[in-house]
Amino acid sequence: MPPRPRPDRNGFLELPRRPIRVVLDGVDRLPNIGTMFRLCDAFRVERLYVCGFDLATHKRKLLTAAAGTLGWVPWESRASAVDVVRESREAGYVIAAVELAEHSVTPEAMRTDAPLCLVIGAERHGVSAEVLALADQCVEIPSDGIGGSINLTTAAAIVLYAAARRYPLD
Numbered sequence: 001m002p003p004r005p006r007p008d009r010n011g012f013l014e015l016p017r018r019p020i021r022v023v024l025d026g027v028d029r030l031p032n033i034g035t036m037f038r039l040c041d042a043f044r045v046e047r048l049y050v051c052g053f054d055l056a057t058h059k060r061k062l063l064t065a066a067a068g069t070l071g072w073v074p075w076e077s078r079a080s081a082v083d084v085v086r087e088s089r090e091a092g093y094v095i096a097a098v099e100l101a102e103h104s105v106t107p108e109a110m111r112t113d114a115p116l117c118l119v120i121g122a123e124r125h126g127v128s129a130e131v132l133a134l135a136d137q138c139v140e141i142p143s144d145g146i147g148g149s150i151n152l153t154t155a156a157a158i159v160l161y162a163a164a165r166r167y168p169l170d
Contacts, residue, residue, distance in 0.1 A: 012072060013072070015044065015169075016044075016169055017044050017045060017046045017074075017169075018043060018044055018045055018046060018163075018164055018167040018169065019046055019093075019115035019116065019167055020043070020045040020046055020115070020116045020117075020118060020160070020163055020164070020167060021045070021046055021047050021048075021049065021084070021088055021093065021115070021116070021117045021118065022036065022039075022040055022045055022047070022048045022049065022118050022120065022156070022160070023049045023051060023081050023084050023085065023088075023117060023118065023119045023120070023131075024036060024048070024049065024050050024051055024053075024081075024120055025051055025052065025081035025119050025120065025121045025122070025127050025128055025131055026051065026052040026053065026081070026121060026122045026125060026128060027050070027053065027120065027121070027122045027152065028052075028053045028122065029122075029123075030059055030061035030062040030065065031061055031062075031064075031065040032065075032123075032151075032152055032153050033050060033053075033055065033062055033065070033066075034061065034062045034063065034064065034065025034066035034067075035065045035066075035153040036048060036120070036153060036156060037065075037066040037069045037070055037073050037075070038065070038066060038067055038069050039153065039156055039157055039160055040069075040073045040075070040160075041069040041072050041073050042160075043160045043161070043163075043164040044169065045073075045160070046074065046115075047074045047075060047076070048073050048074070048075040048076075049075070049076060049077075049078050049081070049084045050075065050076070050077045050078070051077075051078045051079070051080060051081035051084060052079065052080070052081060053077070054077065055077050057070055081119060081127075081128065081130075081131050082128070082130045082131055082134065084117075085117060085119060085131055085134045085135075086134065088115075088117035089117075089134065091115070092114055092115060093114060093115045093116060093117040094111050094112070094113070094114045094115070094116055094117065094136050094137070095117045095119065095134055095135045095136045095137075096110055096111070096116060096117070096118050096119065096135065096136065096137050096138070096139050096159075097118075097119040097120075097121070097127040097131060097132055097135040097137075097138050097139070098118065098119065098120050098121070098127070098138075098139050098140070098141075098152070098155050098156065098159055099121065099126050099127045099132060099135075099138045099139075099140065100126075100138075100140050100148075100149060101132070101138040101140070103137075103138065104137075104138040104139060104140035105137055105138070105139055105140075106139070106140070106141075106142065107139055107141070107158055107159045107161075107162035107163070108162055110137065110139050110159070110162065110163065111136060111137055112163060112166040112167065116163055116167070118139075118156075118159060118160070118163065119131055119135065120152055120155070120156050121152070122152070123151065123152050139159055141154075141155050141158050141159070
């Protein structure tokens, strides 16, 4: 199968986006944030929220990981992921936290009957307890390895791919 053509840069920002908001809850490692920009660009999500971290967009580690996508992803820095999640709920979004939890579902079983607000926490601390209390569901990537979990950007890629298939752009 031949590769799909890339969108034209001149009209890219006007193209439709998937009704998916990605919220980074306390993620502060620049390579992870940069990779999240790449993922949000690849899946053409509605908006990326960087919460709890004052993002300086000129940092080399961010720019390297983002690979030229900073200008193509609608994003904003916010003090609190809780505020973004509450606003999203009021706007009709389903809140899904990527987190290992007792009642987590697989990405394929994730609820996508409304726009999606996908929350991703920092690797060491995960999604904050305050945000987890607001989540409609937790989504986890089953792991058969000894480590028990995977890098947050890898998990985000898997979950975003599953969600994007359920929110076609056409």
